[in-house]
Amino acid sequence: MKKLILAIACLINLTTGDxxxxxxxxxxLDRASNIGSTLNLTEKETIADAFILNLKKQELQVGFNDPKKFPSALHFFKSRPIIETSPIFNIITRLPKGSSLHSHxxxxTSQEYLYNQTFRENLYACLTDDTLLLHFFNPNNISTSCExxxxxDLRENRLDFEEFLKSKMSIVRDDPVKAYPTINEVWKGFQQTFRTxxxxxxxxxxxxxxxxQALRELRDDNVKYAEIRGYLPHVYDLDGRLYDEEEVVGIYENVTRRFKEDFTDFVGAKFIYAPNRRVTNNTMExxxxIYKKIRSAYADFVVGFDLVGQEDKGWPLGDYIPQLLEIRSAGGHFYFHAGETNWFGFASDEDxxxxxxxxxxxxxxxxxxxxHxxxxxxxxxxxxxxxxxxxxNQVLKLVDDLRNHPAAVMIADGYPVVVAPDDPGFWGARGLSYDWYVAFMGMTSKGTGLRFLKQLALNSITxxxxxATEMAGxxxxxxxxxxxxxxGLVRNEYFGYNEVLKVV
Known part of the structure; x- marks a missing residue:
């Protein structure tokens, strides 16, 4: 009501008679609430902004004339090749995006990297219930749990095996609508990919x-910090040793430290413990x-808790309030998946x-x-x-055309929004730039330029x-x-031109 009264007062005050x-x-007045609208640009930023807006308007016009050519309106499996030819995408890949705050x-990592790991020695496969399982074994100690x-050997004996393997390691399909007619089908394929x-x-x-490699791909995409959600599966070696949750967190922390030593401009990474939301109360206990143990051992690295999985099919947060209150008392923060649904008034909505x-x-x-x-x-x-x-949200079938994503309203109304990649390797993305591109082109106004991109980067850090000390750094x-x-943009280094940009 206060917002409505304020808006009416503003309308009355702006009336001039012309x-x-x-x-x-x-x-x-309407644009004044957009994310980034309050930022003041330097002279160079103003030049860069004009250049970006010119490119953006050209690309939007192509899509306006022929919607089949507008990437944000197409399924990502179809739009990715178009995105990769875009000058705006080229700019966004080079733009310092700050942090990636939501990924699993x-x-x-990219599909290519993960697929290349399948050429290691001692890797075995088993096909069960239409899911391909992979596991490394010492040849003298192969499990009898599966065939x-x-x-x-499979590579040598099946001509179609490479395509079959790749299909099981991602949810990318030539015809995603036919492959996944409903949200439940795509989530089934998504979860089977995790199992593989x-x-x-x-x-x-x-x-x-x-x-x-995950940290490397982020840094290559000009992302310098990451917060990773993980459920801490047991890591194993050929000797049959299983590493427990605390040891797995230690591996994450050690790799992060090593990566920072190799790339001193990288700020770092932190961990959010995120087990599956479909568990009993005893399991939640x-x-x-586990959270208390890893939080105690790695207080500077383990920063919080979440529950993951298909929200419509999982148990709601309300089922675990006593346990969640106990977690809150142990320190750290909550970063809950909540409202990842099209349903209204159901438990997944009321999360x-x-x-x-x-x-x-x-x-x-x-x-x-x-x-709400x-x-x-x-x-x-x-x-x-x-x-x-x-x-x-698009590939998991909450929305088809990203111009209709509800976050477009949040962006226009100045909500504290960050844009993140979630599970990029499973749908053929890499890093953060693809998500930033579709948000910038499909979820902001035609006249929204560098201010939005700059504020989005700042949001990802703040x-x-x-x-406080880490954030300042x-x-x-x-x-x-x-x-x-x-x-670099003002000097036109990114497009092979020779002349310096000027204000247009």
């Missing part, structure tokens, strides 16, 4: 290299103890209320948030950041779990990278 003057004032441990076959890759990734030599009441630091997806005006206003006023994962590093980026 229609076109009043129209322009109303447009400017087993889907962090395991050396992957090398888990035995490959959790082999200790692969696990360490996999996480190092065990998860509480949003529990997440806010439990004082969540950020909300994962929060796709249904705007259906009072709750949405509380999220905005309390600065609870919304982790928007646009490509994930809404992170970095402490991250912002300092980002400012250096940002100034270099703007200088």
């Amino acid at each position: 229609y076109w003057t009043d129209r322009e004032k109303l447009i400017q 441990d087993l889907a962090l 395991w076959t050396l992957l090398k 890759v888990v035995g490959l990734i959790t082999y200790k030599p692969v696990f360490e290299g996999f996480f190092y 065990a998860e509480v103890q 949003l209320f529990d997440a806010v009441l439990l004082n969540a630091t950020r909300l994962g997806h929060a796709y249904a948030l705007l259906k 005006p009072a709750l949405a206003e509380a999220v905005k006023s309390r600065g609870i950041a919304v982790e928007v994962c646009p490509i994930s 809404y992170s779990s970095l402490n 991250a912002l300092k590093q980002w400012k250096v990278d940002w100034d270099d980026f703007v200088d």
